[in-house]
Amino acid sequence: LTLTAELQTRLLLEARHLALLSADALLDEYPELTLCPLVTRMQGRRDDLALAAVIDHEGLVQGHCDVRLLGAPMAGLDSLSVFASAQRLEPGEALLARDEMLVASVPVAGNDGRALGTAFVGFRRSHLDDMVTSARRQQLPLTIAMLAAGVALALLVMQHLLRPVGELKLGLERIGQGCLDAPLKVHRHTELGLLAETVNSMAARLKASQKELLEKERLAHEMALARSIQESLMPVDRTEVKDFVIVGHYHAATEVGGDFYDVFPLANGRIGIVMADVGGKGLGGCLVTSMLAVLLRSLRDLHASPSDMLVAVEKHLRGSLRPGVFVTMFYGILDPASGQLVFASAGHSPLLVRRANGAVEWHRTKGIPVGVGRGEQQEIDALGIV
Secondary structure, three states: OHHHHHHHHHHHHHHHHHHHHHHHHOOOOOOHHHHHHHHHHHHHHOOOEEEEEEEEOOOEEEEOOOHHHOOOEOOOHHHOEEOOOOOOOOOOOEEEEEOOEEEEEEEEEOOOOOEEEEEEEEEEHHHHHHHHHHHHHHHHHHHHHHHHHHHHHHHHHHHHHOOOHHHHHHHHHHHHOOOOOOOOOOOOOOHHHHHHHHHHHHHHHHHHHHHHHHHHHHHHHHHHHHHHHHHHOOOOOOEEEOOEEEOOOOOOOOOOOOEEEEEEEOHHHOEEEEEEEEOOOHHHHHHHHHHHHHHHHHHOOOOOOHHHHHHHHHHHHHHHOOOOOOEEEEEEEEEOOOOEEEEEEEEOOOEEEEEOOOOEEEEOOOOOOEOOOOOEEEEEEOOOEO
């Protein structure tokens, strides 16, 4: 295709050159005196030219190697058809063809742009085919040699590239067996080298993921243990004393929390009731509630007054709390015999009382959380609470 395009370009250049030389001649009184020798020399020097002719604006031959055709209309133009080509043609130019010939037609123009005639130059198509066939024959050995060299080079490159495959295979087998500490050593700037780097990176991430998974399992075990310990600090069954039934329920928002409640017996048949909430959730809040539970069990028999109990808790616990950590706490002592509930609140939620007759009471306190200050003691009638 390249050779054919080159021959077509050469044909157009020949026709343009003839048209340029014919411009002045067609303005003479006897143009054939210039044009006939010109086209005769062109065809005499070129064996591949089948046609070289110039006609005037009336279509009459003014230049031809056969002087007998001078002054006559150009014969054979009707048998030419437009030839499809990718060549870039100027206005008025055309590539024409018939079975045995390819012709370039170029207009002849004067200096003022006036059309003076047309120049025709034709190549024998058999000559084009012979040149293409000859070029192909010359290229065939070179093509075969290049293919052979390419195959040999490809084999050498493949042999060079596939050398690390065995090491990659062994490395992948080690990783499959769980050995993530032995990296693949393929130091090559090829796809296999990049693959080895990717596998090494994957093994490192896999090892890190295993460590992270083990750490998560350890933390989950510790959180489960903390939750078990926290649940063990709170009562399981409800408490029934005379006309009173005390029931509590706890459900942490996360694995463990900072909420706590307890019901325990005191001297003279009284019942102690504790509800507390540590500022903060999670394991930190759980640890503080555990400290609080142990502290309450050591102090509950030493203080008959809820207010004194909160003061004691404040005294013992404040030094153990970090800055910003506090505990809201409700502590009440129920006397089943008298039906009185004496309580103190350190910043805890208001006490809601619902009487048997449907009346609802709110009992708010001015106490501030443990770690900040002490609560104020109050007293209500616990009989008739439902």
